[in-house]
Amino acid sequence: MAEKIQFTRNYSDLSTDKGYQFEFYCDRCGTGFRTRFKASVLGAVSTALDTVGGILGGIFGRAADVGEKARSVAWEKAHDEAFVEAMEELRPDFVQCPRCSSWVCRKSCWNQKKGLCKECAPDLGVEMAAAQASRTVEEVWAHSKVAEEDREMLQEKSWREGVRATCPKCEAPLSGKVKFCPECGARIQEKAHCTQCGAALDPKAKFCPECGASRKT
Ligand SMILES: [Zn+2]
Ligand SMILES: [Zn+2]
Numbered sequence: 264m265a266e267k268i269q270f271t272r273n274y275s276d277l278s279t280d281k282g283y284q285f286e287f288y289c290d291r292c293g294t295g296f297r298t299r300f301k302a303s304v305l306g307a308v309s310t311a312l313d314t315v316g317g318i319l320g321g322i323f324g325r326a327a328d329v330g331e332k333a334r335s336v337a338w339e340k341a342h343d344e345a346f347v348e349a350m351e352e353l354r355p356d357f358v359q360c361p362r363c364s365s366w367v368c369r370k371s372c373w374n375q376k377k378g379l380c381k382e383c384a385p386d387l388g389v390e391m392a393a394a395q396a397s398r399t400v401e402e403v404w405a406h407s408k409v410a411e412e413d414r415e416m417l418q419e420k421s422w423r424e425g426v427r428a429t430c431p432k433c434e435a436p437l438s439g440k441v442k443f444c445p446e447c448g449a450r451i452q453e454k455a456h457c458t459q460c461g462a463a464l465d466p467k468a469k470f471c472p473e474c475g476a477s478r479k480t
């Protein structure tokens with residue numbers, strides 16, 4: 264049965280009494296792909312029989328043995344089926360190379376363009392792509408550096424020009440200490456501060472929102 268189906272050279276049988284699981288390894292890189300654990304119904308039945316046998320002692324002791332034997336045959340059968348299922352489950356992750364007939368993982372050992380495994384058709388583009396990738400990273404770094412310098416310059420600029428950088432009405436940029444907006448003529452109010460605690464005050468506020476001091480204009 265197992266001979267009929269061709270698949271990876273190496274695999275691990277992780278099956279236990281409780282269920283079936285297999286791990287297949289890529290013929291080229293050896294990466295393991297594990298199947299879902301398939302619980303064995305038979306194993307559970309056997310455990311139940313064992314428990315009954317344990318409680319009732321010698322009387323039903325033989326029942327457990329029978330269960331054990333029946334399971335062994337049935338287990339083997341289910342195990343074979345599970346093995347075939349496991350191969351079917353993992354087959355999409357593997358490709359068989361038509362040249363060397365190795366089963367390799369699709370993820371890292373298959374040259375899609377050439378239709379051969381990377382052992383037979385080494386991916387020469389990989390080196391170039393890697394070089395390109397690292398250059399891209401450097402470029403990104405350079406860009407972020409420039410951006411940072413820009414940010415610092417902008418910060419310093421806005422700091423020099425003070426908080427009132429734009430007209431509160433039309434948002435036109437204001438330079439220096441102007442009393443009226445050069446664009447819309449709106450009166451630019453000096454930012455008020457509480458004389459008691461120094462907190463910023465709304466121009467219309469009569470009392471400081473921080474300390475409650477009456478505002479003196
Ligand atoms: Zn591989
Ligand atoms: Zn090959």
Ligand SMILES: [Zn+2]
Nearest residue numbers: 430433444447
């Ligand atoms: Zn304005």
Ligand SMILES: [Zn+2]
Nearest residue numbers: 457460471474
């Ligand atoms: Zn205050």
